[in-house]
Amino acid sequence: MSEHDDELDEEFPLGNGTVETEATVLCPYCGEINEIALDPGSGRQQEYVEDCQVCCRPWRLVVTYLPDGTADVSVEADDLR
Ligand SMILES: [Zn+2]
Numbered sequence: 001m002s003e004h005d006d007e008l009d010e011e012f013p014l015g016n017g018t019v020e021t022e023a024t025v026l027c028p029y030c031g032e033i034n035e036i037a038l039d040p041g042s043g044r045q046q047e048y049v050e051d052c053q054v055c056c057r058p059w060r061l062v063v064t065y066l067p068d069g070t071a072d073v074s075v076e077a078d079d080l081r
Pocket residue numbers: 027028029030031032052053054055056057
């Protein structure tokens with residue numbers, strides 16, 4: 001369910017050393033801080049599920065890369081269906 005894949009190839013500072021490749025997020029379940037690896041090669045806007053490293057429950061992660069290479073990461077619980 002990706003939305004705008006046509007914008008992925010705009011100028012994106014891959015290789016400049018300015019793209020964030022990890023982030024720190026707070027687990028919405030257990031409240032523990034997790035350091036997660038990001039994959040800039042997957043596009044500027046990413047949404048995927050990752051398990052908490054502490055309590056193993058699934059988060060829905062939304063990663064948005066800003067033009068300067070900063071990653072805006074939000075995480076929410078994935079079992080509220
Ligand atoms: Zn957790």
